[in-house]
Amino acid sequence: xxxxxxxxxxxxxxxxxxxxxxxxxxxxxxxxxxxxxxxxxxxxxxxxxxxxxxxxxxxxxxxxxxxxxxxxxxxxxxxxxxxxxxxxxxxxxxxxxxxxxxxxxxxxxxxxxxxxxxxxxxxxxxxxxxxxxxxxxxxxxxxxxxxxxxxxxxxxxxxxxxxxxxxxxxxxxxxxxxxxxxxxxxxxxxxxxxxxxxxxxxxxxxxxxxxxxxxxxxxxxxxxxxxxxxxxxxxxxxxxxxxxxxxxxxxxxxx
Numbered sequence: 001x002x003x004x005x006x007x008x009x010x011x012x013x014x015x016x017x018x019x020x021x022x023x024x025x026x027x028x029x030x031x032x033x034x035x036x037x038x039x040x041x042x043x044x045x046x047x048x049x050x051x052x053x054x055x056x057x058x059x060x061x062x063x064x065x066x067x068x069x070x071x072x073x074x075x076x077x078x079x080x081x082x083x084x085x086x087x088x089x090x091x092x093x094x095x096x097x098x099x100x101x102x103x104x105x106x107x108x109x110x111x112x113x114x115x116x117x118x119x120x121x122x123x124x125x126x127x128x129x130x131x132x133x134x135x136x137x138x139x140x141x142x143x144x145x146x147x148x149x150x151x152x153x154x155x156x157x158x159x160x161x162x163x164x165x166x167x168x169x170x171x172x173x174x175x176x177x178x179x180x181x182x183x184x185x186x187x188x189x190x191x192x193x194x195x196x197x198x199x200x201x202x203x204x205x206x207x208x209x210x211x212x213x214x215x216x217x218x219x220x221x222x223x224x225x226x227x228x229x230x231x232x233x234x235x236x237x238x239x240x241x242x243x244x245x246x247x248x249x250x251x252x253x254x255x
Contacts, residue, residue: 011037011249013242016117018110028078028122029062037119038065038078040252041245046071047188048181065124072178075128081147082116082234084109085220085227096220103224104231115235120242123193126179136172143168144219151190151198152206158186168215194248197240209233 017027017034027034035057043055055065055076065076085097086109101109115121125134137143137150153169156162157180162170173180183189187203190196198207206212210221210230221227 011040011119011245013119013246015119016114018114018117021113021117026062027117028080029064032063034119034122035063035065035078038122038124040249041119042124042193044192046182046184047192048184053182064127071182074126074179076124077127077134078122079125079134080116080121081123081150082121082238083145083147084112084116084231084234086113097227100221100224100227104227108231112231112235115238118238118242119245120194120238120240126176129175131172131175133169133172133176136169140168142215142219146209146219148198148206148209149212149215149219151195152208152212154180154189155186155199155203155206158189194241194244196244197237207233207237209237 015033017031020027020031025031039055039057043053045051046053049071051069051071053071054067054069056067058064058066063078067074067076084101086101087095087098125132127134133150137147137153138145143149143153150169153167153173156167157170157173157177161167162174164170167173180189183192190199190203199205200207210226210233221230
């Protein structure tokens with residue numbers, strides 16, 4: 001009888017999936033271990049009604065999750081939430097950022113990249129209802145793939161602030177409003193996905209990776225000093241989230 005991969009490979013918060021990226025493989029869609037860890041973490045009771053968000057793993061050349069119950073029908077994929085702006089494959093991505101990033105040691109940038117590639121640097125987002133939230137945050141010039149700004153847009157959604165001039169991702173979030181309602185409110189969403197360290201204690205504000213002066217400013221770090229702050233805060237957030245994940249898994253296994 002074949003053993004469940006969850007039994008063979010328990011979640012290891014030190015493990016990172018950076019080797020996949022360096023081999024030009026997207027772990028979100030192709031790494032079985034990462035996707036099984038998602039199943040361990042997110043297949044649990046929802047805060048809105050105590051129903052379990054069951055996740056059926058599907059594979060059509062890439063991994064995704066499927067849920068169907070009285071809660072509705074949903075599709076999900078894994079997504080990386082921390083962008084180091086490091087051109088790890090020398091593809092010319094983030095070209096405008098390389099002058100700043102190159103001022104840091106290779107070891108320091110690799111530490112950032114590898115930390116961002118640990119389980120604390122991943123989440124699942126819904127897909128299948130038009131342009132996804134993950135696509136939107138990566139393409140929107142007011143977000144530039146920053147998860148702290150994405151979380152601010154999610155917070156605004158829960159406050160019914162969805163107008164484009166206020167919430168750059170409002171339209172994309174509305175497409176998946178039924179998914180976000182599963183978590184009851186912003187606190188429920190953050191607690192479910194272990195995002196507490198990116199908010200204040202009362203969940204009323206986001207702890208931004210770099211100072212935030214509204215969505216009319218430039219989201220990417222604009223100097224070496226600002227990138228250092230960004231890097232340090234991203235690493236701290238992922239480490240804190242990994243600690244929460246580790247505690248949850250150990251309690252789940254009764255260890």
